[in-house]
Structure formats: C-alpha cells, structure tokens
Amino acid sequence: MKWLFLSIALITQLPSALAMSVDANKAQNIKFDSQTELILKVDRPGYYRGYIRSQEFMDQVIAFNSSGDPIKKLLNDHSRETEIFWYVDEADTYQIEVTTDSNEPVDVEMQLKPMALKSDQYLSPDLPIISPTLSQTAQDIKGGVKDAEKKFWQLIESQGAPLVEYQTPNKAIVTFLYRGNVNNVRLLGAPYGGHAQMSQIKGSDIWFRSFEVPDTTRLSYRIAPNVPQLRDDINREQRKAVLATAAPDPLNLHPTFGSDTGLFGSASTLTLDYAPTDKVATEQEQPKGLVRHLSYSDSMSNEERKISIYEPNKVYPLHRTSPLLILFDGDAYLDKVPTPLAMDNLIADKAIPPMRVVFINPPRPSLRGKELTPNETFANMLANELMPWLCDTQSICPTAENTVLSGSSYGGLASTYIALEHPERFGKVLSQSGSFWWKPQDAKQPLLKQQSWMSELTATKSKMDIQFYLNAGVFETEPKNASIYQTNRNLFNTLKQKGYSVTFKSVASGHDYYSWRVMLADGLTTLFNK
Numbered sequence: 001m002k003w004l005f006l007s008i009a010l011i012t013q014l015p016s017a018l019a020m021s022v023d024a025n026k027a028q029n030i031k032f033d034s035q036t037e038l039i040l041k042v043d044r045p046g047y048y049r050g051y052i053r054s055q056e057f058m059d060q061v062i063a064f065n066s067s068g069d070p071i072k073k074l075l076n077d078h079s080r081e082t083e084i085f086w087y088v089d090e091a092d093t094y095q096i097e098v099t100t101d102s103n104e105p106v107d108v109e110m111q112l113k114p115m116a117l118k119s120d121q122y123l124s125p126d127l128p129i130i131s132p133t134l135s136q137t138a139q140d141i142k143g144g145v146k147d148a149e150k151k152f153w154q155l156i157e158s159q160g161a162p163l164v165e166y167q168t169p170n171k172a173i174v175t176f177l178y179r180g181n182v183n184n185v186r187l188l189g190a191p192y193g194g195h196a197q198m199s200q201i202k203g204s205d206i207w208f209r210s211f212e213v214p215d216t217t218r219l220s221y222r223i224a225p226n227v228p229q230l231r232d233d234i235n236r237e238q239r240k241a242v243l244a245t246a247a248p249d250p251l252n253l254h255p256t257f258g259s260d261t262g263l264f265g266s267a268s269t270l271t272l273d274y275a276p277t278d279k280v281a282t283e284q285e286q287p288k289g290l291v292r293h294l295s296y297s298d299s300m301s302n303e304e305r306k307i308s309i310y311e312p313n314k315v316y317p318l319h320r321t322s323p324l325l326i327l328f329d330g331d332a333y334l335d336k337v338p339t340p341l342a343m344d345n346l347i348a349d350k351a352i353p354p355m356r357v358v359f360i361n362p363p364r365p366s367l368r369g370k371e372l373t374p375n376e377t378f379a380n381m382l383a384n385e386l387m388p389w390l391c392d393t394q395s396i397c398p399t400a401e402n403t404v405l406s407g408s409s410y411g412g413l414a415s416t417y418i419a420l421e422h423p424e425r426f427g428k429v430l431s432q433s434g435s436f437w438w439k440p441q442d443a444k445q446p447l448l449k450q451q452s453w454m455s456e457l458t459a460t461k462s463k464m465d466i467q468f469y470l471n472a473g474v475f476e477t478e479p480k481n482a483s484i485y486q487t488n489r490n491l492f493n494t495l496k497q498k499g500y501s502v503t504f505k506s507v508a509s510g511h512d513y514y515s516w517r518v519m520l521a522d523g524l525t526t527l528f529n530k
Helices: 132-142 148-159 237-244 330-335 339-348 365-372 376-394 410-421 453-460 484-497 513-527
Strands: 002-006 028-032 037-042 046-064 070-075 079-088 092-100 108-115 163-166 171-179 185-190 194-197 206-214 218-225 268-271 290-296 305-311 324-328 356-360 403-408 428-432 467-473 501-507
Touching (some): 046 237, 070 079, 079 108, 079 237, 079 365, 132 163, 132 171, 171 185, 171 218, 185 206, 185 237, 218 513, 305 330, 305 339, 324 330, 324 410, 330 339, 330 356, 339 356, 339 513, 376 410, 403 410, 403 513, 410 428, 410 453, 428 513, 453 484, 467 484, 467 513, 484 501
Parallel strands (some): 002 037, 324 356, 403 428, 428 467, 467 501
Antiparallel strands (some): 002 092, 028 108, 037 092, 046 070, 046 092, 163 171, 171 206, 185 218
8 A cells, every 4th residue: 555645825934855745735735655645724714626647546545634633534445536726715734645556656637626605605505494393493483482493403303304295195394404693504305406505594503494395305424514605617617626625424323325435425314104114235145246347458449448237146046148237437326326236136136037237346446427428439348348358257148139228317318329320239218317318419409309319310310120218207307398307208209200219207306326326126116128
C-alpha cells in the first residue's frame, strides 16, 4: 500500500524539496507523484469543486485537519478518478492522503477550484404544510403552546422519519424532516423531481418538505444541510452542490441502503405499506452463486475495463448456450441492487432459467456518458469484440434470443440502441428508467409530436426479433416536455405500434436503485415467462 500526500497551500516556505506550494484562491491543476507532499491552507470557509485523476486505480482520498482527524472522504471507491464536491467549513491547514494498491510512484492530477458563494446562505422557501400532524405543531409553536416542538420531536424519535400519514384511499402524505439550526436543507431523492428545498418552521429547529404520494411508494433519499449557495449557477452547479453535504437521514430508523462509496454513498429508505414486496432482493438462504472479477482490454480505450461474471450455484445445470444478462454500470448492480442475491433467489424459485450475468464498467467514470449514449463504436465493440471474447475465453456463448442487455438511466438507453444496431447478438432489452430524453446535439428541433430521438429511430427501422421490457417511475416527471416517464411511455407506444413484444411497467418511485433492484427481477421474469 502506497501513501501519496497532496496539498494546496498558501505558504511561502516549503518544508522540503518535495513539497509544493499552490495558491488556494486560484483555480489550477496540480500534477504530483508519491514523492510530493502538499498542504492545503484554508484561511476561511469555502466551497471547492474539481477532480482527482490517475492512470492507476486509487483506493481512497481523505482530507485530514491539522489535528490529524479525517474530515472528508474525497474518494472512497476503487477508481481512477472522482469529482470533488468539498465544503470546507473551518479555516485550517489540511493534508490530503491518497492510497493506491501500487508500490511504485503513481502520477496523480488534481484540480481544486474555489466557487464564489452568496453572502447570505439562508434559504427557506414558503411551503404549504399539508401534514395534519406538522400543521398542528406549527400552530402550537406560533401560539406559544409549551413544549410543542419538544413533543413533536419525541414523536419522531419514537417512530422515525419520514413522517407518514395515510389520508385518502391509495394515497399518503410523506413529510421529510431535519432538525437543526442551519442555513438551508435540501432533499436528494425527493418524489417528483429528485431535488427539493426544505422549509423551516419559524421559531423552531424543524425543517420539512411534504409530498402526497401513492401508498405503494418505495424510494431512497439523502438529506443535505448547509448546501453551499453559489453566487453564480453555471452548468447546473447549484444542483450538483447538494453532493457536498448529502448524507443519510439521521432521523430514519431503517437500515441504510448501499455502501458508503462513490459520490452518492449510502442512503436512507422509505417503503410504504402497499409497496410491492422486495423479498427477491433479501437473503432467502438459497444456494449461492459465484462472482469473479476480470480485466478486459478492447479497441476503444488504452485502459482496461473491469468486468465481473456471476454464475449460479453448481447445483443448477449450466451450459455454454445458457441465457446471459449483461448489465451496464456493473459495480452499482453488484452493490446497490444486489444482483447476485436476486439471481440466487430467482433461479432457486424457478422464476427464471439458470443464467449467467456479466457486469460491465467504463474504464473510468467520466467515460460513462460517452459510451452509454448512442455510440456506434461502443455498440460494435460490444457485439464484435466482447461477445466473441466471452465465448472463446469464458465459454459463454448464448443465442441472441437468450441474451439480455440491461441497465438503468443511460444504461437503459444504451441497451435499446445497441440491440437495435445488433439484433443478431442481443434479442432482449430490459431498460430501467431509460434516459430516452437524450438526443444528439444536431437533432432537429423540435421533435414531431414530442417524439423522443429513440422513438423516431425505432420508427424508421424495420421490425426486428427483439423483446423489450421497460419500466419508469411515476415521480420521474421533470422536465415536463421530455421527462423520463413521458419518453419511456412514448417509446413503449412506438414499439407496440411496430409490432414488437414489449412490456411497460410504471412504479411509485424515482430514479432510484432501491426500486430498480426489485424491478430488475420483474423484468427478468417477464422476459423469460413462457
């Protein structure tokens, strides 16, 4: 294990010949290796954006304060790069440590850019209080009723947050809460839009945001207090700033979802009483399959990509031509879904035939958008390089009819496009909240009848031997003219008109792996239902 020391400093004297002094008030790139020690001296609180990159994999990037306490994990995932969203709330001298699995010096590049902030960081929009319980509490606080806020927090501490009140048939009022004396609070993973500003009840430490939702709702979310309020919102930077402070809800009593890695980390969960069962994604003590990890080189990149392969337990018969599921964003489907456990359960229950899963990742995160938006080169690589390699080296040789392309968001978009380009290889598509709002920069404006680019592409091609399964969340409704929910329904209608075998499922959730882990199983059972 090799430790790299990194800093950006406002100092005039260098402690050694291998130290580097950089002005923290200026945006710039810093290139260094394991022999360089860098110190970040911060004179006042501020918000920093940037990235850290390396040609080799990094395991962690951690910022320590002058007392040696770890105060920020800038990277906590085995990766070659990560974006940085760092709100430094105290003036201090910080040391940043980077760990890799290499014993040799590793070249690293880091950028930190100070972002200008508003002088007033307080933000509390005037929101309606639709929760009966919270409405009464607000009235009592305003009227000076003794211990009104104390009694409210005692209620929340006993039952946990969010506050759920079932009011009308098939509906519930869900109120997300935060307790504290802070400048602002944002909700990441909110129904209807994904992001939501929370409001403070005057004279209290109660921050809230309420929604009326179906009683079948399932979602995960994070709470972000003191989100940096930017002076200038360029390239949606204000929306991204929520990642600087987002964390699981401290008032939620349920176990968190997902591991604490990556920019989004672990999240809190909400499952209402009538949500579909998630039994398939929980431990059922079925025979366990095996996951192995490999490196794969292709013609698209000079960097190897990580792929993982799941095979069911040996008690289930498996052949070279057994069905295959290919999943984009592979590490996420190993961690957050979790796919191996779901496959163990589905195969044991005979809901699907014994089958393998190949998990595919981009060589580095920043290449995801290039590969998974319609990309002919990537599609050809997958069909003409990866599939033959799987057959030749791994004895994985499924027919097109038994090969499923799947993924969520951009992964659903890629699955659809690649299958349409190579139906001779990929005969099934399982798209989860596919980003069918996407269109090339040179696409005509506007599209006819609010058609998506993918719908128009599908309409212009001859019908092929492909079976489709699409799902989308009823909360995925923004922007209104090209939302994920709308464009998924639009594509479903186009596929149906073309005569394809296609299924569309809507679910009371958002853009969320906590829902996708259940709907992945639903999609597989639908596609393999004889």
